[in-house]
Amino acid sequence: MRLLTTVAEHKLAVRLPEGLSPEMVTVCAKKGARLSVVADLWHRESDSHYEWEVTFAPTDVDMMSVRAVFESDGQLVIHVRRRPGSDGQPSPVIRTPL
Numbered sequence: 001m002r003l004l005t006t007v008a009e010h011k012l013a014v015r016l017p018e019g020l021s022p023e024m025v026t027v028c029a030k031k032g033a034r035l036s037v038v039a040d041l042w043h044r045e046s047d048s049h050y051e052w053e054v055t056f057a058p059t060d061v062d063m064m065s066v067r068a069v070f071e072s073d074g075q076l077v078i079h080v081r082r083r084p085g086s087d088g089q090p091s092p093v094i095r096t097p098l
Contacts (some may be wrong), residue, residue, distance in 0.1 A: 060089035
């Protein structure tokens with residue numbers, strides 16, 4: 001998953017494997033300014049589960065503004081609006097749970 005940060009927003013992007021459709025992806029805002037992204041290819045037995053957790057600085061983002069777009073080329077793009085005056089906040093941390 002790639003991160004692009006501007007003054008206005010954080011944009012997270014990842015190219016998902018062929019065959020993955022929007023109903024196989026769950027994006028969930030969690031307590032503590034965290035975002036969970038899970039993608040499952042139900043019809044595959046291996047290499048079928050993808051998961052990321054993104055942690056933002058609590059005062060950096062508006063979690064009510066999260067918007068996910070599944071593009072036709074298989075790329076998932078997630079937009080998270082930053083709060084005014086949040087420059088200087090630490091960068092979001094992206095991890096893949098085991």
